[in-house]
Amino acid sequence: MPWATAFTKRLGVNFPIALAPMAGVAGGALAAAVSEAGGFGIVAGGYAKQEQFLPEIEKVKQGTGRPWGIGFLTWALERNPRALDAALEHAPAAVFLSCGDPRPFAGIVHDAGARLICQVTSLPEAALALEAGADVLVAQGQEAGGHGDSRRGTFSLVPAVVDLARSVPVLAAGAVADGRGLVAALALGAAGVLVGTRFYAATEALGHPAAKARLVMASGEDTVRTRLFDIVRDTGWPERYPGRALRNRLYETWAGREEALRAHLDEIRPAYQAAAAAGDFDTAVIWAGEGLDLVHDVQPAGEILRQMVSDAQACLARVNAIHRPPQKRQRNTEEDDWAW
């Protein structure tokens, strides 16, 4: 049975679960699988390069007839605004913008008949997105994988943004990786969740199989927010945005020694590029969030979504039982009691 929130109604989907548009991971196949399962798949438009995202848009259109979206880094769109027009020609249900001022692009998105989803990491950013006329806000806590200038935790940011946004639905992002997280986000006032890391470990995700295997093995405590990988990769990320990634040998070698790293880039950068191409993640980066403790396997995205919904239903039943304990239940000894 579908879940009804302001987000599901606004986007025309069955479940309040959206795919985070992870660059290099959330391609058309993954987005289509999420949308087909009743969520909202968002293709990563990433660095706003048509040759990269237009083939993925073709794939999502081939893979699903349900609503899907496209996500851009706003600072990258500023450098290539025509990418937005190229994406809008394919009639996405929504455009997702993060990391930058959405106001210059809001009118273009709305004029094309698409919804505008703005990811925010603070109350001033949320106010800016509301001013831009965002149809959905995503409140991203510092637990989230990948880039962002979040300083606040998901648990505190979500209700604060919800109280500010009033009638505009808010998705919770950052460490939402199972049914418990979905119910918790809804309890905090969110109209749904944006899920990244859990869907990185999906069969359809573009990431390297060796990266997915590391995600399954790792804990949220193995992640760190750092700019180190961006210094090496030279992808144009503004300095204000660190990214949360798995610690690896490259990180352990250079963390705290960024000046020395910069002095050796002539050697390190080609070695990094070779490692990334070869799937050597002792050197290459794997972006990942703190929710990793809850990622135990690689599954098709549709299965992940269905499991999340099913676990959420069980979670809600459990919380309801706390609130309304069974009247006629036999008293157990304490040792028999369950853990809540």
Added chain:
Amino acid sequence: MPWATAFTKRLGVNFPIALAPMAGVAGGALAAAVSEAGGFGIVAGGYAKQEQFLPEIEKVKQGTGRPWGIGFLTWALERNPRALDAALEHAPAAVFLSCGDPRPFAGIVHDAGARLICQVTSLPEAALALEAGADVLVAQGQEAGGHGDSRRGTFSLVPAVVDLARSVPVLAAGAVADGRGLVAALALGAAGVLVGTRFYAATEALGHPAAKARLVMASGEDTVRTRLFDIVRDTGWPERYPGRALRNRLYETWAGREEALRAHLDEIRPAYQAAAAAGDFDTAVIWAGEGLDLVHDVQPAGEILRQMVSDAQACLARVNAIHRPPQKRQRNTEEDDWAW
């Protein structure tokens, strides 16, 4: 109607809400008020100085016949272990330990017939507390006010600790400040919540009225984790524990200039002590967590607790309605829909 969780059963209380033992704030009057309202009040034993906490224990015993606890900083207890014996003579229902290795004290607590509550900020710390035989774990995220070496967010830490702790109940701490947070914590698998900042803004809290007034005005975004105030105060906090506090003029003046600050301590420290005595919080510290956006007034602690329970019930009804939308409800236009 009481709520039944493993925590409420284990401690013999009606609601899964515990008072954080905030040093200088959670005195006997506040703890008694929380316990009287059906929660679990924990007196701050803080720096383990009998002359400070024994009078507060007298107050909590005068104020309530219900279960209450006492909290110590473990590193302070190591310096004065007799404080634990002095507290246990008063038969607290539980001893709360944070910031240090609980194992040397666990046997003493249990031999006295009290429960052991251990606050943890990571999975290795949780494993250590379980090894010590903790009866309750508190999973504290980095959003929490006051001291701690938390690196992880509440939203990701709680389910990870719950999965590790299995049959040992876990309380969520860090940005839990209203009924939404209580339901979210239960959804994440917690057996209850530990609430600090919201109870700082309670009538019975020992804090200065001017401090409470600032809490009501401030946002979670006005807080920062820093060691700066401890450099000035010289309270013996080990370097690994920063504290989350409101940014103020002292902070803005010296942040990033800690060496210069140390060089001027002869002048700054007496001025700080005078400011703290006078309630001048441009200089003196106010510890506070990211949940501040949800703190809108100063109320008696019993009212705060009752409101939290009542809001949680409404929150749960709202989430249940998302999951099971009313079958015969008139379809509204989207603009009429509520924000979830």
